[in-house]
Amino acid sequence: MTSLFKRCQQRALDHQGGVKALQEQLPKAKTAAQLRKIGDDRYLAEMAACIFRAGFVWRVVQNKWDGFEEVFNNFLPIWVASRSPEQIEDMASDTRIIRNLNKVKAVQDNALLVLDLQREYGGVGKFLAQWPEDDITGLWLYLKKHGSRLGGNSGQYFLRFMGKDTFILSRDVCAALKLNGIIDKDNPSSQRDLRKVQEAFNEMRAESGWQLCQLSRMLALSIG
Numbered sequence: 001m002t003s004l005f006k007r008c009q010q011r012a013l014d015h016q017g018g019v020k021a022l023q024e025q026l027p028k029a030k031t032a033a034q035l036r037k038i039g040d041d042r043y044l045a046e047m048a049a050c051i052f053r054a055g056f057v058w059r060v061v062q063n064k065w066d067g068f069e070e071v072f073n074n075f076l077p078i079w080v081a082s083r084s085p086e087q088i089e090d091m092a093s094d095t096r097i098i099r100n101l102n103k104v105k106a107v108q109d110n111a112l113l114v115l116d117l118q119r120e121y122g123g124v125g126k127f128l129a130q131w132p133e134d135d136i137t138g139l140w141l142y143l144k145k146h147g148s149r150l151g152g153n154s155g156q157y158f159l160r161f162m163g164k165d166t167f168i169l170s171r172d173v174c175a176a177l178k179l180n181g182i183i184d185k186d187n188p189s190s191q192r193d194l195r196k197v198q199e200a201f202n203e204m205r206a207e208s209g210w211q212l213c214q215l216s217r218m219l220a221l222s223i224g
Helices: 004-016 019-023 032-037 040-053 058-063 065-071 077-081 085-092 101-121 124-130 133-146 152-162 171-179 191-208 212-223
Strands: none
Touching (some): 004 212, 040 058, 040 077, 040 101, 040 124, 040 152, 058 065, 133 191, 191 212
């Protein structure tokens, strides 16, 4: 019986028109050294971007991004964390950003998380760099528990956009996993289901030598 990797790879090759066409669409994660070099302000900025993009048109967030940088003082963690409740309310009513008090509060909460990671690990990049890829769902759960509004796809996209190797449970990835009998739900969220998904990706990673982000993209492309 062919492996999950080989089955999905062949479907992706068939849909995309060959090896070269498939390879051109595969992302590449950053190295541990590259992750460590990124400033904590950029990690906080991407957390904020993912929070504000959730349930919103991404293009609108992008078009206002210069305003976000201004209102959040370039996402300096200590500055954001030290804003008073009155200042947070003022920021949330600023027309340079998308006005949403709860999401602005979430950015401040995540600034506190960043400061905690600075104290314990020396920075977000060092924290992410040391987290093993064979337990990436554990990292998702950490962000959900210790961060604000970083559960679900927001946390996954934060990691992907910052370059930490991760798969993403997009609709097409979930469809591929369901088609191959790894999961039986459209949106797996229980720890039991996440363990099954992690184990499947670990097996594909060991077999292929591919990064998690590449395997994730390949599964999505195997659907169409």
